[in-house]
Amino acid sequence: MAEQKRYRFATEVVTVDNPDDPHNAASVPIYQSATFKQKSATAGGEYDYSRSGNPTRTHLENHLAKVMGAKRALAVTSGMGALDVITRLVRAGEEIIAGDDLYGGTNRLLSFLNKSQNIKTHHIDTTRADAILPYLDPVKTRLVLLETPTNPLIKIADIPTIAQYVHDKCPNALVVVDNTMMSPYLQRPLEMGADISYHSGTKYLSGHHDLMAGVIGTRSDDVGDQLYYVINATGCGLGPFDSWLLLRGIKTLAVRMDKQQASAIRVCDFLERHGFKVHYPGSRKHPQYELHKRIASGPGAVLSFETGDVGISERIVEAAKLWSISVSFGCVNSLISMPCRMSHASIPAHIRAERALPEDLIRLCIGIEDVEDLLDDLRDALQAAGAIDVKA
């Protein structure tokens, strides 16, 4: 059979294959059904029960596998659900290695696994690839979990080098990359040696903050089967309506990201010109600017910055009008937040301090509004909070 022609990402992501539809529906239908009838007691079809599989979810998963460059993709009810499924491949007594800057909910799940199942996580500085070497144990290490860029300090991990170290020393360990902040449009962990790449589909993949979803991609059939087993056993597969919404949302990923990223570069430049310390891999001042450029095709649209004073940061966030005060990112609307008070509040204050997470940090998620309006609103908020003097 002739090989199917592959197109560039922006074409592949908007082209959802649906060749078997009896009516040639242009949009994949929502199979809003819990059960599927059988022809006889013994002749089961492809689907019997939506926990085990649903045609809308299958379409989504096939499409995700294509755009992620995965052998198999699986869709579940949230990003945390995705990590829960992945960590169920770890047994009591085995170990995880993860970053020391990472999403608060991820930190919470790793702490829970430590307390409830004796699965210890070593938190290391993932900006230095060789920092992992002393912790790699061929018997104990089961998962190496990387966020890059990290949430919220936007630190970069060298995925290919770390994956090489792990696979050389620990053949049974899986390298897992949380690719939420970049999306498969900008960064492709499975092509750089990661075994599993996962996303909070709540963010860029869907793009509109109208659903919760988690997405897991793997380049191994065996790992895919193990993950599917957990999803069916625990019942966290994504429902048909949310699968449809995600399938619809993902079609515009490339255009959204191009626009959001272009505006984020402007916002970063604006903040740096006003003297703020900005964390953004699109800035030449970012200590890992070159590394990020090697492993990703763009800096994305999330940045954080420091003001030097928690009170000033609170005033900035509260003075913004166009930027909604909200957790999450990846939405078409622009968001502003204080991670230590919001998305990362579940990390105990003393651990935030140990890991040097600045309490005054403000995180911005840049949406698709007119960038001049975003800059005007940010300028007004900074001015109202006394963080800049535009007349000076």
Ligand SMILES: Cc1ncc(COP(=O)(O)O)c(C=O)c1O
């Ligand atoms: C980097 C990152 N990974 C995973 C998650 C978890 O995703 P969800 O909220 O969809 O469970 C989040 C945020 O929630 C996140 O910021």
Ligand SMILES: N[C@@H](CCSC[C@H](N)C(=O)O)C(=O)O
């Ligand atoms: N109350 C939630 C907070 C979710 S934060 C969502 C997102 N990942 C972000 O970084 O903003 C919780 O406790 O999990």
